[in-house]
Amino acid sequence: MKNPNERQGATVAAKAAHYLDVNSGAVVPGIQLSTTFARDDRYAPINAANLYARDDNPTFIHAERTLADLENGEECRLFASGMAAIASVFYSLTPGSHVVLPDAMYWGAKLWIHDHCKRQDIFISEYDTADASTIEACVADQNRTNLVWVETPSNPMMHVTDIALASDIAHQYDALVCVDSTAATPVFSRPLDLGADLVVHSATKYLNGHSDVLAGAVVTRDEHPLWEALSTERSMAGAVIGSFEAWLLLRGMRTLFVRVERAAENAMQVAEFLEQHPAVESVSYPGLSSHPGHEVAKQQMQGGFGGMLSFQVNGNAETALKVAGAMQIITSATSLGGVETLIEHRHTLEPAENMIPENQLRLSVGIERLEDLLDDIEQALSSV
Numbered sequence: 001m002k003n004p005n006e007r008q009g010a011t012v013a014a015k016a017a018h019y020l021d022v023n024s025g026a027v028v029p030g031i032q033l034s035t036t037f038a039r040d041d042r043y044a045p046i047n048a049a050n051l052y053a054r055d056d057n058p059t060f061i062h063a064e065r066t067l068a069d070l071e072n073g074e075e076c077r078l079f080a081s082g083m084a085a086i087a088s089v090f091y092s093l094t095p096g097s098h099v100v101l102p103d104a105m106y107w108g109a110k111l112w113i114h115d116h117c118k119r120q121d122i123f124i125s126e127y128d129t130a131d132a133s134t135i136e137a138c139v140a141d142q143n144r145t146n147l148v149w150v151e152t153p154s155n156p157m158m159h160v161t162d163i164a165l166a167s168d169i170a171h172q173y174d175a176l177v178c179v180d181s182t183a184a185t186p187v188f189s190r191p192l193d194l195g196a197d198l199v200v201h202s203a204t205k206y207l208n209g210h211s212d213v214l215a216g217a218v219v220t221r222d223e224h225p226l227w228e229a230l231s232t233e234r235s236m237a238g239a240v241i242g243s244f245e246a247w248l249l250l251r252g253m254r255t256l257f258v259r260v261e262r263a264a265e266n267a268m269q270v271a272e273f274l275e276q277h278p279a280v281e282s283v284s285y286p287g288l289s290s291h292p293g294h295e296v297a298k299q300q301m302q303g304g305f306g307g308m309l310s311f312q313v314n315g316n317a318e319t320a321l322k323v324a325g326a327m328q329i330i331t332s333a334t335s336l337g338g339v340e341t342l343i344e345h346r347h348t349l350e351p352a353e354n355m356i357p358e359n360q361l362r363l364s365v366g367i368e369r370l371e372d373l374l375d376d377i378e379q380a381l382s383s384v
Contacts, residue, residue: 082202
């Protein structure tokens with residue numbers, strides 16, 4: 001029998017980090033709603049792990065332990081949203097720091113990071129998201145780089161960054177590496193095993209998987225000063241997740257593998273269908289051999305390539321919007337990672353300087369019956 005710590009991710013997730021309430025025999029974790037915890041007659045905590053809900057709470061401690069185990073990490077901290085998790089990393093940097101960002105990444109994060117770093121005198125360099133080797137020029141140009149940020153696959157362009165190469169380069173210059181692995185999930189990629197120091201998730205997306213919780217997470221490979229600063233920042237600034245949200249997230253993670261594996265299987269079939277469709281100009285999905293980052297994706301994404309893809313229709317923005325609007329099963333909406341399939345026209349949302357093609361649509365493929373999805377896409381493409 002394997003040591004519990006050596007069990008595979010699907011088992012860790014389904015068993016909620018091997019949960020069993022020894023007092024009641026319950027196999028489903030409960031919700032602890034208390035914001036404060038009692039002390040004895042000497043004012044010592046009855047349970048040293050539980051002091052005050054802004055610091056810790058049994059429900060989100062359990063969810064954190066589950067995600068840390070899924071990522072093969074040492075510790076995890078949950079936050080009230082994915083952006084709060086991202087912000088915690090940058091709040092933990094001191095003025096004068098230097099960070100290296102990908103040139104293509106989730107726009108909401110990039111906008112906030114640039115604004116925050118400008119106000120805090122934190123210097124930013126950018127590298128080619130699809131070519132991790134370009135990180136070296138960024139870090140070599142500075143006396144000291146503190147953090148290299150990786151987002152792979154990137155949203156919405158689906159660029160693939162070599163995590164191992166990025167980590168090797170960064171560590172030569174004593175920089176930490178943080179990977180936004182929201183799109184890959186621990187089902188398909190474990191960045192800490194590839195050399196990264198931190199992993200960030202918008203847990204709103206695949207980890208929860210039901211489009212009904214805002215949550216974020218940061219997982220660390222081991223202890224270091226930035227992690228200590230991040231943990232203190234969360235506690236003191238109070239960017240914590242609520243008990244009920246933590247419980248919903250934990251509930252969502254228990255079905256993580258079956259959901260994400262099904263979504264990835266559907267996405268692969270949808271990508272292949274779109275690549276052959278006469279109304280489609282191009283498809284960007286790491287699982288396709290035509291994708292420039294396919295070989296790297298095969299090395300660092302084990303078992304699948306995720307549920308998100310982008311494609312460009314033949315035509316312009318008006319054509320793309322008509323296709324999205326003609327969908328009957330697939331819903332036009334922002335976000336990704338839920339059980340339902342969503343389609344998004346990011347050119348409408350992002351500024352022109354981001355160079356998002358006007359004819360591009362992003363699909364977050366869900367777990368519906370594949371044939372129904374393909375029929376819906378076919379009728380929408382045929383309607384314009």
